[in-house]
Amino acid sequence: MRIKTAAQYEEWYKNAKENPEDFWGEMAQNFSWRRRWEKVQEGDFNSLDIKWFQAGQLNITENCLDRHLKDKADQVAVIFEANDPNEPARNITYKELFEKVCKMANVLKNHGVQKGDRVCLYMGMIPELLISVLACARIGAVHSVVFGGFSNQSLAMRINDCGAKLLITCDGSPRGKKQVLLKDIADSALKDCPNVENVLVFKRIEIEVAMKEGRDHWANPLIDEASSECAPEIMDAEDPLFILYSSGSTGKPKGLMHTCGGYMVWAGFTFNNVFQMEKDDIFWCTADIGWITGHSYIAYGPLLNGATQVMFEGIPTYPDPGRFWKVIDKYKVTHFYTAPTAIRHLEGFGLEYVNKRDLSSLKVLGSVGEPINEEAWNWYSKHIGNGKCPIVDTWWQTETGGIMISALAGVTKDKATYTTKPLPGVIMSLVDHEGKELEGENEGNLCIKKPWPGIARTIWGNPERYKETYFSTYPGLYFTGDGAKRDSEGNFRITGRVDDLINVSGHLLGTAEIEDALNQHKEVVESAVVGYPHNIKGSGIYAYVILDQNQEHENPEDLNKELSNMVGTILGPICKPDKIQIVPALPKTRSGKIMRRILRKVASNKFDDLGDTSTLLNPEVVDELIKHKI
Ligand code: WT7
Numbered sequence: 073m074r075i076k077t078a079a080q081y082e083e084w085y086k087n088a089k090e091n092p093e094d095f096w097g098e099m100a101q102n103f104s105w106r107r108r109w110e111k112v113q114e115g116d117f118n119s120l121d122i123k124w125f126q127a128g129q130l131n132i133t134e135n136c137l138d139r140h141l142k143d144k145a146d147q148v149a150v151i152f153e154a155n156d157p158n159e160p161a162r163n164i165t166y167k168e169l170f171e172k173v174c175k176m177a178n179v180l181k182n183h184g185v186q187k188g189d190r191v192c193l194y195m196g197m198i199p200e201l202l203i204s205v206l207a208c209a210r211i212g213a214v215h216s217v218v219f220g221g222f223s224n225q226s227l228a229m230r231i232n233d234c235g236a237k238l239l240i241t242c243d244g245s246p247r248g249k250k251q252v253l254l255k256d257i258a259d260s261a262l263k264d265c266p267n268v269e270n271v272l273v274f275k276r277i278e279i280e281v282a283m284k285e286g287r288d289h290w291a292n293p294l295i296d297e298a299s300s301e302c303a304p305e306i307m308d309a310e311d312p313l314f315i316l317y318s319s320g321s322t323g324k325p326k327g328l329m330h331t332c333g334g335y336m337v338w339a340g341f342t343f344n345n346v347f348q349m350e351k352d353d354i355f356w357c358t359a360d361i362g363w364i365t366g367h368s369y370i371a372y373g374p375l376l377n378g379a380t381q382v383m384f385e386g387i388p389t390y391p392d393p394g395r396f397w398k399v400i401d402k403y404k405v406t407h408f409y410t411a412p413t414a415i416r417h418l419e420g421f422g423l424e425y426v427n428k429r430d431l432s433s434l435k436v437l438g439s440v441g442e443p444i445n446e447e448a449w450n451w452y453s454k455h456i457g458n459g460k461c462p463i464v465d466t467w468w469q470t471e472t473g474g475i476m477i478s479a480l481a482g483v484t485k486d487k488a489t490y491t492t493k494p495l496p497g498v499i500m501s502l503v504d505h506e507g508k509e510l511e512g513e514n515e516g517n518l519c520i521k522k523p524w525p526g527i528a529r530t531i532w533g534n535p536e537r538y539k540e541t542y543f544s545t546y547p548g549l550y551f552t553g554d555g556a557k558r559d560s561e562g563n564f565r566i567t568g569r570v571d572d573l574i575n576v577s578g579h580l581l582g583t584a585e586i587e588d589a590l591n592q593h594k595e596v597v598e599s600a601v602v603g604y605p606h607n608i609k610g611s612g613i614y615a616y617v618i619l620d621q622n623q624e625h626e627n628p629e630d631l632n633k634e635l636s637n638m639v640g641t642i643l644g645p646i647c648k649p650d651k652i653q654i655v656p657a658l659p660k661t662r663s664g665k666i667m668r669r670i671l672r673k674v675a676s677n678k679f680d681d682l683g684d685t686s687t688l689l690n691p692e693v694v695d696e697l698i699k700h701k702i
Pocket of ligand 1: 318363364365439440441442443444465466467468469470471491552553554566568569575578579580
């Protein structure tokens with residue numbers, strides 16, 4: 073059951089708004105439940121005790137796997153394309169995936185993992201990551217996937233914050249020409265994680281790694297030996313399914329917690345309606361399962377809908393910048409979902425790589441993670457979609473669990489640079505600074521008025537921060553942190569973050585986290601980090617750094633490199649500043665607050681548009697910043 077026409081979209085949108093109980097009760101029936109819910113939805117944005125499908129019971133893996141064994145057992149669920157283009161593809165059918173998941177679930181059980189325990193996963197993009205995620209869900213363990221590009225300290229922080237007792241990792245992961253030494257990094261992290269009792273290690277790159285007696289176990293032989301029978305743990309709809317960390321405006325990332333029932337309905341419903349896959353279509357989402365896009369549109373959405381998908385281990389530019397187009401051609405991908413940063417990056421290599429391949433299998437293109445500029449939209453549409461593929465520009469967040477605003481492929485109209493209209497059940501609101509709702513064609517801050525099934529229920533271990541971050545700016549509303557414009561037809565265009573987060577290549581990073589890392593350097597006394605427009609990444613990271621005047625400093629070039637590497641080591645390579653400017657002081661208000669608005673303007677070369685600087689404690693410093701701007 074899905075929306076098939078624009079008129080039907082209007083009708084469903086209206087129904088979901090006016091009768092959410094009936095609407096979502098009906099949608100939830102597209103899934104298998106062990107016990108029917110008693111109440112579809114409870115709680116609101118004032119009380120914050122949001123619940124969906126209360127008293128319902130289910131296991132999401134029954135919906136992703138068991139359910140398809142009747143008629144799709146031999147259909148391929150996952151086509152694995154390795155980093156090395158010469159490595160043969162691995163096709164995994166629904167039946168094989170089901171068996172592997174059950175085996176891995178038994179391995180976890182044999183290592184003491186029980187319902188409600190947290191398990192951390194730190195792996196590359198191999199089928200075993202997907203299998204392990206589902207194995208956790210099978211036995212009711214709460215998974216927390218940590219992106220393989222994060223550092224040992226970032227991993228340790230996440231393991232400890234969620235209280236994981238088991239870690240699943242790999243010896244390493246190939247990334248283009250390089251290798252990420254996951255087990256080595258995990259070992260340094262584990263020095264600070266006393267609660268981790270067992271580590272399961274998959275072999276991927278066949279390198280020597282240290283194995284700690286009693287703690288570390290090779291996972292592959294354990295899976296081979298394990299039984300392929302594992303009854304699913306019956307979960308309450310509101311039991312936690314996973315925790316995924318996302319940067320926040322303090323140095324510490326937030327562990328967003330999603331629940332079994334609502335998340336399942338949301339991931340399944342949105343995938344079905346946005347992408348409109350038909351029988352024999354092939355889906356490919358290029359994200360990593362370490363980010364929410366991979367959770368919802370690799371791990372869960374496609375499987376909930378019994379789709380066939382490509383899972384890719386590598387990077388877009390290896391062995392050359394034609395890799396994406398080659399893979400589309402090779403597997404006749406019909407639905408391709410990627411990020412604007414990748415599109416802009418690959419566009420820069422010209423059409424030579426695109427034209428070498430047959431992309432005529434493509435029917436639908438997707439964009440996710442950041443605003444897509446008109447030029448990239450047009451290039452994507454014309455050269456990748458051959459002018460015939462609708463583009464679904466999907467706006468959503470780690471917190472929303474799944475797509476919130478998007479065109480429905482081929483059903484509702486797309487519009488360059490607009491993410492278009494909210495899905496049924498998503499009641500958006502544009503507000504001004506005071507929280508007054510703006511009507512019609514307008515620009516303001518983007519809020520959501522009503523709970524939807526996929527909303528993260530809390531920040532793990534910190535309900536106060538959940539309330540403070542999302543519900544305190546405009547009481548009664550969920551504040552997204554984004555600014556947006558709405559056209560006269562009700563289409564939304566996201567203008568970017570309005571808070572202290574920077575969207576770098578589709579990943580949100582907290583400026584505070586990067587500042588904390590810079591401040592750990594012995595010569596640094598203070599720092600301030602802002603975003604600036606970057607042709608490929610969307611936003612680049614610009615760091616202003618004040619050095620300790622009482623110390624000798626090495627030459628600026630070496631120091632910059634050292635600072636940048638330090639951020640890479642502490643947080644992970646994606647957090648490295650693009651530019652570092654050593655400054656004598658930062659512009660501050662009389663109360664000592666850093667004027668970030670000015671720092672952002674300077675970093676963006678908008679020197680004529682600095683606004684009033686007379687209220688600053690130290691207005692003279694602004695000229696100094698401009699004079700030595702990098
Ligand atoms: C932030 C959420 C969407 C899952 C991956 C990122 C930005 C996301 C779009 C889009 C413009 C977008 C927003 C949002 N964003 N999608 N289609 N157009 N901006 O999840 O790391 O939680 O980031 O990404 O700023 O708030 P995330």
